[in-house]
Amino acid sequence: MAEERLQKILAQAGIASRRKAEQIIVEGRVTVNGKTITELGSKADLEKDHVKVDGTLLRKPKHDVYIALNKPREVVTTLSDPEGRRTVKHLLKGVKERVFPVGRLDYLSEGLLLLTTDGEFANKLTSPASHVEKIYLVKTNGILSAEQEEQFRNGIPIHGRRTAPAKLKMIKHNVNPWYEVRLTEGRQNQIRIMFKSLGRLVEKLKRVQIGFLKLGSVKVGEFRHLDHDEVERFRKVLHLND
Numbered sequence: 615m616a617e618e619r620l621q622k623i624l625a626q627a628g629i630a631s632r633r634k635a636e637q638i639i640v641e642g643r644v645t646v647n648g649k650t651i652t653e654l655g656s657k658a659d660l661e662k663d664h665v666k667v668d669g670t671l672l673r674k675p676k677h678d679v680y681i682a683l684n685k686p687r688e689v690v691t692t693l694s695d696p697e698g699r700r701t702v703k704h705l706l707k708g709v710k711e712r713v714f715p716v717g718r719l720d721y722l723s724e725g726l727l728l729l730t731t732d733g734e735f736a737n738k739l740t741s742p743a744s745h746v747e748k749i750y751l752v753k754t755n756g757i758l759s760a761e762q763e764e765q766f767r768n769g770i771p772i773h774g775r776r777t778a779p780a781k782l783k784m785i786k787h788n789v790n791p792w793y794e795v796r797l798t799e800g801r802q803n804q805i806r807i808m809f810k811s812l813g814r815l816v817e818k819l820k821r822v823q824i825g826f827l828k829l830g831s832v833k834v835g836e837f838r839h840l841d842h843d844e845v846e847r848f849r850k851v852l853h854l855n856d
Contacts, residue, residue, distance in 0.1 A: 636654055679711045685719050744851075
């Protein structure tokens with residue numbers, strides 16, 4: 615294993631995002647072979663160097679796992695639930711690694727959810743700064759007016775902060791229409807709150823794409839592993855190989 619920058623090593627180990635890892639280094643919380651390191655250009659090799667953060671030794675990362683799951687409705691996007699509800703962990707039969715969700719889909723929503731062991735990948739993908747677009751199909755209990763559609767696209771104030779610009783188009787005209795929504799951020803229950811603020815309730819919500827990755831043929835409640843080319847494509851988009 616070649617030498618890599620310390621902030622990248624910390625991020626790959628899931629300690630923190632690369633930016634936060636830089637702060638940890640500057641604060642003098644990282645040692646390499648017993649020596650405190652505070653310079654951001656410093657490098658190490660986990661195969662031969664002892665790297666510690668707050669006194670805890672970092673282990674050489676195992677082969678990371680990346681999973682695309684088609685989450686059903688009424689499943690919690692966590693690994694455990696105090697209320698005893700079914701979680702995504704129950705769907706990952708045969709997966710021995712401790713993967714964790716990248717972002718979330720709420721209890722009543724369904725569709726594409728990524729899970730991984732790669733902390734840096736998860737931090738980057740969920741950051742609005744990465745501008746990775748997520749596509750959703752949304753059924754509502756009524757049609758938005760042209761003015762309301764424009765409000766939706768321009769952003770809706772949520773808890774004192776306006777949402778980022780979004781894309782919206784009706785894909786099935788009906789009394790209860792279907793819309794395609796494209797977002798580059800993902801606040802909790804964001805789409806439901808945006809429609810509710812315009813007087814419409816979401817009846818169904820399904821995420822069908824994250825960046826270039828489509829839900830495809832993965833059946834509800836099932837999953838597949840991302841292949842090498844898909845992982846590398848994500849890493850390029852997220853600038854993880856820089």
